[in-house]
Amino acid sequence: MNKTIILTTAVTLLATTASAAEITVMSWGGTYGQSQVEAYHKPFTAQTGIKVVSLDSDNPAIPLKAQVEAGNVSINVADVEYADAVRLCDEGLLEPIDPSALPPAPDGTPATEDFLPQGLSDCAVGSIVFSTIVAYDRSKFADAKPQTIADFFDTGKFPGKRGIKKVPKAVLEMALMGDGVPADQVYAVLGTPEGVDRAFAKLDSIKKDIVWWESGAQAPQLLADGEVAMTMAYNGRIFGAAVAEGKPFNIVWDGQVYEYNLFVIPKGAKKQEQALEFIKFATDTQRLADQAKWISYGPARKSSAGLVGLYQDGKTEMAPHMPTNPANMTNALGSSYEFWIDHESELAERFGAWLSQG
Structure with a gap:
């Protein structure tokens, strides 16, 4: 050789x-x-x-x-x-x-x-x-601070744009909780045509104020840039921005959807x-x-x-x-994979049609 x-x-x-x-x-x-x-x-x-x-x-x-x-x-x-x-x-x-x-x-x-x-x-x-939570920039709210998932949908009491992930999963559940449905009843309600209509009606109430995001990094960035006053986000992203970067962000644990x-x-x-x-x-x-x-x-x-x-x-x-801290779990919802396997196609289609309506 x-x-x-x-x-x-x-x-x-x-x-x-x-x-x-x-x-x-x-x-x-x-x-x-x-x-x-x-x-x-x-x-x-x-x-x-x-x-x-x-x-x-x-x-x-x-x-x-x-x-x-x-x-x-x-x-x-x-x-x-x-x-x-x-x-x-x-x-x-x-x-x-x-x-x-x-x-x-x-x-x-x-x-x-x-x-x-x-x-x-x-x-x-x-x-x-991990969980999808609501976070806000406390510098935008000098007096009353958001405390519940319902506050996210109340642009009268808490003015400003809202960041939301551009998918139906977790968003529809949080819309129902924002409309007063207890966490343990969300999937029973969302499994009915009336419940789906109710979730989209709640989203309709803030549609003109929504800024959509698609990747996890975008949510805290929207807050940091002042493009939104409140946003749905992954809890770890907000923690990182608040603790590691010193951003004035707070998490609202009420209505969290954990996965x-x-x-x-x-x-x-x-x-x-x-x-x-x-x-x-x-x-x-x-x-x-x-x-x-x-x-x-x-x-x-x-x-x-x-x-x-x-x-x-x-x-x-x-x-x-942590999402699993008992104090953060008082009105928390575990995402149901069974529900989404059964309903994802139809709800994604409905969500897409709703988006296209402007």
Whole structure:
């Protein structure tokens, strides 16, 4: 074998080894993505030598589905919402994950008993509980401050533009709660034609004042730029802007809609063994508690709660800022994946038609 062949073979082997020691994780970017890098990616690489490449998306479920259906899967792990995890799994687009392979809690409690409800599914492992909340710029309200979800829809008492995500999910639920429907009755009401009409009528009441947003980073930016006085937003985004950046933002927890994010492996993904090792590492008790040092999303494991401590500033207690904090749950709604699987198509069509009416 001549020197050229030997050199070429050596380079090929090095390239293959480097490639094998690298996985791509697609998530949502922003403060949330950075919290994953700090709590999961860096320590996972330090422990295993496997590099983690972060890839951002406004909704990882969409490119994941496209890649699997095209038979060209380039990501190894994705972070998706619960309803998408169940739907993609049912469609055969995800690899199954055996929960018995996940690490137990420190006291030996099996993972199947340690995760919160909806923290595990056939193809997904939960990491965090997040919520869609209402936030406002307190500098815009010198006297009375918004305190309830109804205040978001009261532009007479609380003037100013309103930021809303351009999708029906969570928005319709919050519209009904803003119209006086208790959280535990929302899906029963929204499951009727009259309830749907009621939700859209509530949105109609502020339609001329709505500024639409599509990615999580836009909501706090709209507040910061003064384009809106109040906005629906992800609680972690507002926490980051308020605590890390010093913005004068407050959260209204009344009427929050909370959901889970979970890790999944796309069907046909390469390096599935490394992908599963990453998920096992990232969703153990300590790692989920560690993420709370960087963002105010609740860990999906019960055993992580007691380990949640201070924010990275070394002084802010994180527990009061979690969606799952008891004080924040007095009129909270858990998003129903069953409802949205059954009604998403029709409500998305109705929402699109409503938007087009101007």
